[in-house]
Amino acid sequence: MAQLVVHPVGSYTFGSKPPKHEKDTSTQAKLERLKEKYAREGLRRSVEAVLVVHEHGHPHVLVLQMGAAFFRLPGGRLRPGEDEAEGMLRKLSSLLAPPAENMRPDWRIADVLGTWYRPNFENLMYPYCPPHISRPKEVRRLFLIALPERCYLSVPKNMRLVAVPLFEIYDNISRYGPVISSIPALLSRFSLTLA
Amino acid sequence: MAQLVVHPVGSYTFGSKPPKHEKDTSTQAKLERLKEKYAREGLRRSVEAVLVVHEHGHPHVLVLQMGAAFFRLPGGRLRPGEDEAEGMLRKLSSLLAPPAENMRPDWRIADVLGTWYRPNFENLMYPYCPPHISRPKEVRRLFLIALPERCYLSVPKNMRLVAVPLFEIYDNISRYGPVISSIPALLSRFSLTLA
Ligand SMILES: [Zn+2]
Ligand SMILES: [Zn+2]
Ligand SMILES: [Zn+2]
Ligand SMILES: [Zn+2]
Numbered sequence: 001m002a003q004l005v006v007h008p009v010g011s012y013t014f015g016s017k018p019p020k021h022e023k024d025t026s027t028q029a030k031l032e033r034l035k036e037k038y039a040r041e042g043l044r045r046s047v048e049a050v051l052v053v054h055e056h057g058h059p060h061v062l063v064l065q066m067g068a069a070f071f072r073l074p075g076g077r078l079r080p081g082e083d084e085a086e087g088m089l090r091k092l093s094s095l096l097a098p099p100a101e102n103m104r105p106d107w108r109i110a111d112v113l114g115t116w117y118r119p120n121f122e123n124l125m126y127p128y129c130p131p132h133i134s135r136p137k138e139v140r141r142l143f144l145i146a147l148p149e150r151c152y153l154s155v156p157k158n159m160r161l162v163a164v165p166l167f168e169i170y171d172n173i174s175r176y177g178p179v180i181s182s183i184p185a186l187l188s189r190f191s192l193t194l195a
Numbered sequence: 196m197a198q199l200v201v202h203p204v205g206s207y208t209f210g211s212k213p214p215k216h217e218k219d220t221s222t223q224a225k226l227e228r229l230k231e232k233y234a235r236e237g238l239r240r241s242v243e244a245v246l247v248v249h250e251h252g253h254p255h256v257l258v259l260q261m262g263a264a265f266f267r268l269p270g271g272r273l274r275p276g277e278d279e280a281e282g283m284l285r286k287l288s289s290l291l292a293p294p295a296e297n298m299r300p301d302w303r304i305a306d307v308l309g310t311w312y313r314p315n316f317e318n319l320m321y322p323y324c325p326p327h328i329s330r331p332k333e334v335r336r337l338f339l340i341a342l343p344e345r346c347y348l349s350v351p352k353n354m355r356l357v358a359v360p361l362f363e364i365y366d367n368i369s370r371y372g373p374v375i376s377s378i379p380a381l382l383s384r385f386s387l388t389l390a
Contacts, residue, residue, distance in 0.1 A: 058326040114383035127383035185377040188309035188322035
């Protein structure tokens, strides 16, 4: 079985950095921008990171929270032609690395966890490309990140980074959406060592 | 990315063989037997197989149907001390191989897809061991099976083997239960080649 070493949340030091504002302030605006970009650039490729820590013996996932009830994974849109793994690390650094270059965490991509498809200019995504959809509008790859034993993480001031236990996100689509709430199942093929 | 070659459902020949009756005729009876066995043998280890085919361009999972609305994956309980992979192939053969030894399909285990835990003598299973459960009652491993390009499959007369499209089982816990309905997400890390 695949292995992942997971460290306690307390072994990471969390700081803050200047806010990173979302380009869009509503779902409607986000879908509009996706549509416009699609017309110019075609398929949107995006990446998201799953960072795992543990607390009182149970794995937790690090999730970015904005406002009371909007949760997202660290990640974002790839540039045209950008390599997925490189883009993933660029997005991670942009969102969570301390501003000082020499404090960048020694994180690395451990594995692919899954792939989600957006068939239409709508909010729905699926872990497969639905039948009769030959040109999905977005393909999102989920990567499992191996965190070092200790590191500094800097969180944009307009977001919180919260450690959410697997039992809280499991089967909780209404709060976390279909991608995040699938993470417990996606991680279940790993033998996790809580170091 | 991990690869899986998937063949059309039409490349398999389905026959039937004598019925294989479930040892238990109700959920209540099943949980009672689990409890009795647990007292004697401890943790139940079980295995289940995910077999993937395609039809009109969309992946389908082969699921055993009994009655109108009971669905299960091919698999079952390991013997004490039995190797997981060996037990998986034994259960697959018992349920789906033709009776003639020389017609046994050349299937092989492609990968581990996930692990489910039953914390109590109850019907609920989770893709993690819930906090404060030090001794789960059952651990079930899901294996992805690579099917050969063609083969014969023999289905016990009291069951049907149905090819269910991913879009039908996705997010359909009420019909298929939490394990089967998680399969689309679990498969989404594979690049499927529909051969
Ligand atoms: Zn906690
Ligand atoms: Zn606790
Ligand atoms: Zn079909
Ligand atoms: Zn069709």
